[in-house]
């Protein structure tokens with residue numbers, strides 16, 4: 001028997017040699033010891049609707065795998081020392097690039113959980129990870145003290161440049177004066193919400209007819225106040241698409257919080273309701289979120305279709321131009337409307353409506369066109385998180401993170417009138433490696449700045465910095481109602497956080 005042993009080895013070597021370095025790369029197997037694991041979901045304190053961490057498969061020589069070793073390579077288990085079953089839903093998402101995104105949603109609060117990450121029954125990296133103390137679930141109303149403890153636990157950045165820029169226009173804010181002037185100035189024509197957070201309770205009054213979108217703002221405020229105590233703060237949220245404050249002089253500016261900013265208004269931007277909801281409802285009501293998109297990026301770059309892709313509705317003139325251009329140059333662009341609402345649908349110009357395409361299917365294409373709708377197109381975070389390259393129209397409209405994106409680093413810029421779109425697509429086709437690099441840098445940006453932890457940090461920092469500018473005390477105004485925390489009777493949570501110290 002022994003004498004036969006060298007033979008298979010020799011054959012294997014020959015086989016690998018024939019395949020060359022590429023072949024041995026794809027054949028590499030992850031090592032339990034060398035594989036890397038990191039992320040906020042490995043710690044007890046950062047409470048998120050869906051907690052998450054990353055696994056980067058690394059082979060025994062220390063080289064990162066760049067292709068999937070198989071969807072079921074790693075097994076992740078949550079183990080409680082006291083309970084046989086835990087109500088935690090875990091998903092291991094294969095990003096197809098040698099890395100995995102593990103997310104879990106907890107439906108109850110537990111003590112001293114262990115996270116086991118296994119590769120063929122062997123613990124990976126520092127697994128088991130021991131989360132000590134109480135690990136609170138999203139529904140648990142158990143805020144941490146005001147101050148920097150929560151920020152440190154969440155690993156929040158020191159500052160957000162966009163918050164600094166927005167608040168720079170305001171030397172101070174006067175809640176009493178705003179309560180007089182803002183409803184008078186905007187309350188009739190616009191849809192506004194007036195919020196006061198006092199003693200970490202949320203109060204609201206609405207103005208205008210269309211206030212349905214209030215639910216998104218209520219939801220993030222309730223979620224945030226369950227996690228951390230907010231300073232007393234009073235502010236107005238614009239529920240409409242367009243930013244409102246068009247005045248220029250800083251003396252009579254009114255502070256208005258909006259989901260979209262523009263270069264000729266002075267509204268204070270927040271993450272969009274769409275992104276906010278997708279964070280709150282990850283592994284819940286939504287299927288498209290910043291995590292699911294990373295696991296559904298279609299074929300690898302080299303197999304993606306090199307036609308530029310777009311789908312959407314007719315909410316801006318340039319979108320009409322884009323579809324016309326696509327019909328003239330189908331070899332370059334596949335753009336079509338799924339809906340006509342704002343303009344007259346002339347089928348001879350714009351073609352028939354097409355069926356909705358699943359967002360994940362966008363990533364069958366290398367080049368994604370991002371064009372404003374009524375305001376900024378709120379799909380940009382998801383487009384960036386995929387592994388296609390984004391061609392972004394230059395625009396005066398922006399979301400809370402646009403000003404941190406760099407053209408040619410995270411996306412390929414396109415003129416506002418789309419005059420150079422064909423040229424830019426051709427450039428990408430001629431510079432495939434560079435285009436791919438931009439695609440990956442955009443994806444990295446999204447992973448670092450647009451996941452749930454970053455979104456919570458952004459809101460918290462915004463309210464905290466804004467509260468510092470208040471020169472009169474925030475008040476519960478006449479007409480405001482309490483926004484109640486949803487009752488969590490089903491899975492009560494014992495809140496063991498000491499409150500005394502911070503309330504001084």
Ligand SMILES: *[C@@H]1O[C@H](CO)[C@@H](O)[C@H](O)[C@H]1NC(C)=O
Nearest residue numbers: 036056058062063064065099
């Ligand atoms: C391997 O992956 C990890 C995690 O993404 C990264 O920090 C590291 O730089 C990578 N190593 C190399 C050599 O690319």
Ligand SMILES: *[C@@H]1O[C@H](CO)[C@@H](O)[C@H](O)[C@H]1NC(C)=O
Nearest residue numbers: 304305306307330333334365
């Ligand atoms: C690429 O996409 C275009 C437009 O959707 C389509 O017409 C074309 O057949 C596709 N090419 C390949 C090779 O699949």
Ligand SMILES: *[C@@H]1O[C@H](CO)[C@@H](O)[C@H](O)[C@H]1NC(C)=O
Nearest residue numbers: 262263264394395396397416
């Ligand atoms: C900013 O707004 C001005 C109008 O005030 C406009 O002319 C300009 O093109 C905008 N900038 C961008 C980048 O769109």
